[in-house]
Amino acid sequence: MIVGQRKPIQEIIGMLKGIKNILILGCGGCATVCSAGGEKEVEILASIIRIDRKKKGGPVETKEKTLARQCDTEYLEELKDEVDKYDAVLSMACGVGVNFLADMYPKTIILPALNTSFMGVSEEQGVWSERCAGCGNCVLDKTGGLCPVARCSKHLLNGPCGGSQNGRCEINPDIACVWQLIYDRLKGLNQLEKLQEIFPMKDWSSSLHGGPRKIVREDLTL
Amino acid sequence: MNSASNLKKVLASGQFAVTAELGPPKNADAEVIRTKAKLLSDCADAVNITDCQTAIVRMSSIASSVVMMQEGLEPVTQMTCRDRNRIAIQSDLLGAAALGVKNLLCLTGDHQQFGNHPNSTGVFDMDSIQLLQMVRMMRDEKVFQCGEEIKGKAPDFFLGAAANPFADPFEFRALRLAKKVAAGAQFIQTQLVYNVEKFAAWMKAVRDLGLHEKCYILAGVTPPKSIGMARYMKNNVPGMDVPDHVIARLKGAKDSKKDVQKEGINICVDIINMVKEIEGVAGVHIMAIEWESAVPEIAKQAGLLPRP
Ligand code: SF4
Ligand code: SF4
Numbered sequence: 459m460i461v462g463q464r465k466p467i468q469e470i471i472g473m474l475k476g477i478k479n480i481l482i483l484g485c486g487g488c489a490t491v492c493s494a495g496g497e498k499e500v501e502i503l504a505s506i507i508r509i510d511r512k513k514k515g516g517p518v519e520t521k522e523k524t525l526a527r528q529c530d531t532e533y534l535e536e537l538k539d540e541v542d543k544y545d546a547v548l549s550m551a552c553g554v555g556v557n558f559l560a561d562m563y564p565k566t567i568i569l570p571a572l573n574t575s576f577m578g579v580s581e582e583q584g585v586w587s588e589r590c591a592g593c594g595n596c597v598l599d600k601t602g603g604l605c606p607v608a609r610c611s612k613h614l615l616n617g618p619c620g621g622s623q624n625g626r627c628e629i630n631p632d633i634a635c636v637w638q639l640i641y642d643r644l645k646g647l648n649q650l651e652k653l654q655e656i657f658p659m660k661d662w663s664s665s666l667h668g669g670p671r672k673i674v675r676e677d678l679t680l
Numbered sequence: 681m682n683s684a685s686n687l688k689k690v691l692a693s694g695q696f697a698v699t700a701e702l703g704p705p706k707n708a709d710a711e712v713i714r715t716k717a718k719l720l721s722d723c724a725d726a727v728n729i730t731d732c733q734t735a736i737v738r739m740s741s742i743a744s745s746v747v748m749m750q751e752g753l754e755p756v757t758q759m760t761c762r763d764r765n766r767i768a769i770q771s772d773l774l775g776a777a778a779l780g781v782k783n784l785l786c787l788t789g790d791h792q793q794f795g796n797h798p799n800s801t802g803v804f805d806m807d808s809i810q811l812l813q814m815v816r817m818m819r820d821e822k823v824f825q826c827g828e829e830i831k832g833k834a835p836d837f838f839l840g841a842a843a844n845p846f847a848d849p850f851e852f853r854a855l856r857l858a859k860k861v862a863a864g865a866q867f868i869q870t871q872l873v874y875n876v877e878k879f880a881a882w883m884k885a886v887r888d889l890g891l892h893e894k895c896y897i898l899a900g901v902t903p904p905k906s907i908g909m910a911r912y913m914k915n916n917v918p919g920m921d922v923p924d925h926v927i928a929r930l931k932g933a934k935d936s937k938k939d940v941q942k943e944g945i946n947i948c949v950d951i952i953n954m955v956k957e958i959e960g961v962a963g964v965h966i967m968a969i970e971w972e973s974a975v976p977e978i979a980k981q982a983g984l985l986p987r988p
Contacts, residue, residue, distance in 0.1 A: 612762075612789075612791060621918040659825065
């Protein structure tokens with residue numbers, strides 16, 4: 459899923475300066491699953507904003523709403539008839555939702571309440587970590603299913619580098635060295651010979667470096 | 681190929697080679713390099729110029745190399761993958777070759793988080809092995825990374841790489857060296873050796889793969905300048921192995937700072953004498969960054985002078 463985290467409250471309050479009527483819009487997808495921008499978080503954020511405004515003597519009207527997702531036209535259209543009523547929409551979806559709202563409602567101020575962080579997993583209650591960087595050219599068949607692009611700090615393809623020690627990455631002992639994990643896994647699978655081949659330079663044009671990406675599937679387009 | 685490299689000549693002649701290392705200044709003063717170069721000029725066959733080591737902004741390694749050559753000293757120019765993509769690296773290497781650089785050390789580079797601009801982008805378009813491969817192809821096949829022909833003069837470098845016998849997983853370290861050699865590495869400078877036993881075990885694995893016959897291996901050494909520095913390297917530098925007996929030896933030195941430094945030099949000389957005996961070790965790389973004045977003393981005591 460896409461994992462995000464709510465922005466520091468002062469930053470959100472700062473961006474709402476002068477805005478009197480806000481729609482705080484949650485997302486029922488990843489943002490709910492990672493407890494960053496679902497119904498519950500919308501409710502909490504709305505009440506923090508109201509309390510803050512009350513203290514400062516600048517009342518605000520907040521409307522709370524959570525869509526099934528914010529990355530589909532179908533759900534965003536639900537706002538069609540009401541969006542003009544607000545000074546701004548504060549989206550608690552990931553950056554994708556914020557963008558899509560802005561694409562769809564050109565006359566409305568759309569603000570982000572989350573910092574969208576990565577594509578990852580929920581390791582345990584309250585702990586998320588990155589697994590894929592969406593490079594558009596997956597190499598996991600060669601690396602035992604573990605991603606060196608997202609999980610090696612220098613996205614090395616011929617790792618491990620000289621800083622790998624005790625299974626930890628050189629940049630931070632809290633981070634596992636994915637190349638140690640790849641080594642261990644390939645060893646367990648009897649595929650260590652895979653590491654002897656030189657991995658050629660990667661084509662990064664399918665990642666962000668090739669400009670914004672788009673997929674068109676003729677078989678599905680109407 | 682790269683016949684003009686003095687380092688290559690010394691290594692090819694079978695003499696035990698000595699390289700040293702020079703960190704460029706964090707300013708635009710060429711005199712700093714000239715002064716350090718003078719200290720090193722009679723005791724090393726070539727001197728590494730670091731490329732913003734530990735991700736701290738310093739004078740460019742290529743520019744520093746040129747200043748060093750003006751002092752009559754041969755540089756081993758370092759190039760990392762952290763700050764440049766394939767376009768910038770190839771462009772810089774054409775320039776370096778045009779300016780007379782003959783030895784190139786290909787490194788992945790320290791992560792930007794270690795340095796003084798931790799908020800910067802880390803490029804890492806390629807890693808050290810892919811860099812070696814790219815530069816070898818530029819030299820031998822006269823092609824850019826994209827496959828386009830280099831019309832005219834191609835850069836001609838004696839290609840080096842680093843190896844760390846002390847990083848994990850240990851069993852993979854000799855195999856990783858094999859990859860570097862296959863990619864194009866002709867000489868290797870290792871991480872600092874303090875644990876000679878482990879280094880010898882790695883060298884055995886290297887010999888078993890026949891790699892000592894395919895590249896020249898220079899063992900990295902450095903004199904510990906203080907007990908604090910030795911402890912720091914032991915505990916805070918990932919991929920370093922400093923056994924307790926090294927620290928104990930420094931502690932055994934009399935109290936004054938000078939005695940500790942003297943003992944640091946003795947330790948370094950002893951290590952050189954030990955690694956010299958290991959089959960397949962073709963030289964030493966004496967790193968004494970910010971203590972360049974120690975290098976002549978070490979080289980002298982280890983019987984490595986005069987240089988050819
Ligand atoms: S190789 Fe690319 S697509 Fe595959 S997991 Fe890694 S980042 Fe994602
Ligand atoms: S220690 Fe491992 S994860 Fe960290 S940069 Fe090196 S190879 Fe990558």
